[in-house]
Amino acid sequence: MAEPPRSDMPDSSSGSSGSSGSSGDDLNAPQVVGEGDPPEGAAEAPWGGAPPWWSADPGDGTGPQIVIRDASGGHPVVPDGTGPLPMVPVPPPLPMPVAGEPKRVPRLLLVAGAAAVGAVVLMAGVLAFRTDGGSRGGGAGAKDARTSTGEAAASQKVISAGATAGGLRLDGRTPPQVSAAYPFVAGAVEDAGIPVAERGQAVYSEEPVRPINVLFVGGTGQVGDPAGFLQKAQPTTFIAGQDADPGGQGGKAVCGTFAVLAETHTYCAWATADSYGVVASNRPSLNPRFTLMAELMRRIRQDVERPR
Structure with missing residues (x-):
């Protein structure tokens, strides 16, 4: 019969009986360590060649970096061998105002203030x-x-248009402002600079006896040069004119024609140093008769103009 295999491990019982003769091959036997010698297997740290993350040892450049703070507030970084790091510039401190120094007013405010005062x-x-x-x-x-x-x-004269003038009756149905000649005569008198008297305008008529219908406009004031005033007071659509007889009351007189749309009308006017009057036909004239219109003007003047 074959023999069972033999173990290389020493028998524990035999070892216990022969402890004095046991060899150094027993792994469970305590090892004697001399003073100053590290134990076997303790040459290497449990974490290998790199220190742990919580270690303060800088090691060989692979561990944590040490940040050194300086008194100026900057934070220079010690390079770790991976390349240069950008440095953040520290802005200079703002200048502090000096106590007691007057504040300067911006130039723009000074210019704006000066412009406002000038305006x-x-x-x-x-x-x-x-x-x-x-x-x-x-x-x-x-x-x-x-x-x-x-x-x-x-003025030494008064202009007042009554119920009758020059043998004509006041036309109560036609206000002066709606008569045919009014826009052209009133506009010219206004441009001449002497306003119409309070009772200085009227429409006189002899209809239906004769087809006569005229506008009267007059006033008083410092006319000055009668001839110059009459030239300024020409109807705005003036066509042609000539001198006329002013009558026994003196002054200067003219007669002429003016247009009302496509029709021709006749007028005569007088002026003194302090009075004036215009008589203009509201009816068209195929053949203007200045002599007849001048006679009508003188008759109307005798009734509307009197001394003060």
């Missing part, structure tokens, strides 16, 4: 000029106001 001064000058010019008669509006107050009172 106020200029506007005040313009208003003062207009006020002074109006009180001294610098414009047409001032001239109208002057002639309607002081100069009208200084």
Whole structure:
């Protein structure tokens, strides 16, 4: 019969009986370590050649980096061998205001303030000029106001259109403003600068006896040069004219024609140094007769103009 295999391990019982003669092959036997010698197998750390993440040892460049803070607030980084790192520049501190130093006003505010003051001064000058010019008669509006107050009172004549004038009757059915000649005569008189008297306009007619229908417009004031005034007071659609006889009351007189759409109308007017009057036909004239119109003007003048 074959023998059972023999184990290479020593028998524990035999070893216990022969402990004094046991060999150094027993792995369970305690090892004697000399003073200063590391134990066998302790040459290497459990984590190998790299220190753990919590270690403060810089090692060979693969461990954590040490950040050194300086007094200026910067944070330089110690390179770890992987390349340069960008440095963030630290902005310089803002200058502190010096105690007691006056604050400077921005130049833009100074320029804007100066412009505003200049505009106020200029506007005040313009208003003062207009006020002074109006009180001294610098414009047409001032001239109208002057002639309607002081100069009208200084006139030695009165213009007043009554119920009859020159043998004609007042046409109560036709206001002067709607008569055919009014827009052309009234506009010219207004441009001449002497306003119409309070009772200085009317429509006179002899219809149905004769086809006569005329507009009268007149007033008083400092006319000045009668000839110059009559030239200014020509109807706005003036065609042609000639001098006429003003009558026994004196002054200057003219007669002429003016257009109302495609028709021709006749008018005559007089003026003195402080009065005027215009008589214009509301009916068209195929053949203007200045002599007859001038006679009608003189008759109407005798009834509407009188001394003050």
